[in-house]
Amino acid sequence: MARVTIQDVARAAEVSPSTVSNFLNNRSERMVAATRERIERAIAELGYRPNRAARQLRNGRSQTMGLVVPSVGNPFWGAFAREVEVAALEMGCNVLLCNSERDPDRERRYVEELWEDGVRGIILCTSLPSLEHVGHVIKEGLRLVTFDRPAQPNDPASVVSISIDNNVGGQIATSHLLELGHTKIAFVSGSIRSVNRSARYRGYCDALEAAGLSPDDMPVWAGTDATRFGDVEAAQVGRNAAHELFREGADAPTAVVAINDMTALGFCRGLRDLGLEVGVDVSVIGFDDIILADLYDPPLTSVRQPISQMAKLAVAEAVDPGANGSNEPGRSVLLRPELVVRESTQSK
Template sequence: MNPKRVNQRQGSAIATIKDVAKAAGVSPSTVSNLLNARDHLMQPETRRRVLEAMEALSYRPSRIAQQLRGAPNLTFGLIVPSVANPFWGSWAAYLETAAHARGRQIYLCNTERDPDRERAYVEQLWADGVEHIVLSTSLPSLEHLRPAMDAGVQIVAFDREREETDPPELLSVSVDNEAGAWMATQHLVERGHRRIAFVSGAIRTVSRVRRFAGYRRALAENGIQLDEALVSDSPELGDTDSGSLAREAVHALFELQDPPTALVTINDMFALGAVAAIRDAGRDVTDVAVVGFDDIPIGGLISPTLSTVHQPLREMAEAVVALTINEARAGESLHSLVFAPTLVERESTSRRNT
């Protein structure tokens, strides 16, 4: 029987395992084998027919029924600060793609890095049977999530390198933030800059502390004394209003008696705000060098195009999903992975300081 014809006759009715079995010409137990990861028991042609029938009928297995049968929940929770920053939207898209390729789904939550909201989301996801949560907020302490981890929730910390106080079961996947900021600062030094500012929201997340450390290290290695007046550290994190925070910070930097000639920004959204501030001041946007961090797509489309530090999000997403699934299936110990960043040189740093 053609499953597409079955779907047309049934209209919008919710399909069952029996409907799928009838459309594929197999028994309900065969469909159940596929749903419960026992497809090694069937022939490839049978598997193909079942999958085609499920797609044609828009069949969705009942999560509650699967849990009652002891089947694993195939959903990840993803917690980000705010998709108002396109970096987090890109990260969610890459993670979703990697998860879907392995039959998983994603629940997305925005928390503005608020520990109370994080705890509430984690508790709700856990109550819904979600056991694997990708936490992308880089807060220095995860104690607010300790009860959930003790109950069996697996937390995967993204954009947060491992801390000494972290529990051994925590999986961390991050770019080398210190190395990335060092690259950005070193690049500006090599372009002849000595008055290099660091533009950021509050430096109180693990990733931001590491990036600031990379900036300081590059200055020190080049014999440049750190000038606190060139460190713009807002009391706000700036996840949703990063552009305006950066704009205000750069306006203040330009009012200094000896203003900076180059800017290292905490992320690309801060870099875009910095470029806007340069234009506000009536200056040529290539006169003040700007380097971002993250390599969001818009950075290559603006004028001037943005020099930035690239994070390999596709590979990092693959690592998060693969390691989590392997851990769930094989009971292996968790890992901490740190990916190497790369510097992308574009027009925003093309002019040398002379």
């Protein structure tokens, strides 16, 4: 069936297309009631829906924004997507969600397709070191907000970055375990080549060095495939790590800092496979404070990200630049994470 056009509505209502356009764009204050009623009746009878992309091109405003996350297979990203949607709806904006699996080609394709569909503001949840793969769209005028990735030296000048201080997050997680008396602390992750993960690892190393311990003496497990980030299979990454670090004859740690909560929960499952008790035999701390962290038994100690606040900041920049009180392009907002102590970490 052919799409109903504004011309079809005009013919049915016996008015000009410009009159229908004025009605659709809330410029009908001088229109007589009978004309408005005919247009409303024609729209209802024909089932007319405005061409949103065309309207956006005419008035320079987008009613839809894009959100590209690594994978909602990780509950953190599902929770963040929900917060983004809530914030966007409050600003009268819809959200198109894409899962990139941290693949730069996939990120590029999604950004290009969203741009071609008339989307002018995108939150890109990437922690890749470079934005070169989407630079050509930014040059065309895309409002790009990166999430969970602080501004990098070679970023385009217009890009806004919203993130927590991942280095501080790594430090407070590790310092908590040190304060509990642990001196053999492992770091467990998928690939740590990304900006945010390498920052968490640096924070882990900084805390160890501040306590007079050498990171080189600590077990670091980054998966059997150093190119995979493990967003979808994070729990299995953690489970595999537990089996490897506590294999027979290994110099096993007494505590573990995991790159995120799903990896931490998988690690806890792996410990149980081996007959070890979380929080008693081994202390485990995660990162993100997803809803499952508090529901697990024992409840998981975690580093919390203020995702509601971060989502509101990111949406405001993607939909209405400068809404956060600054018209400066290329600014970087870095928030402090919070340690949430539960029963998975206890004194050595």
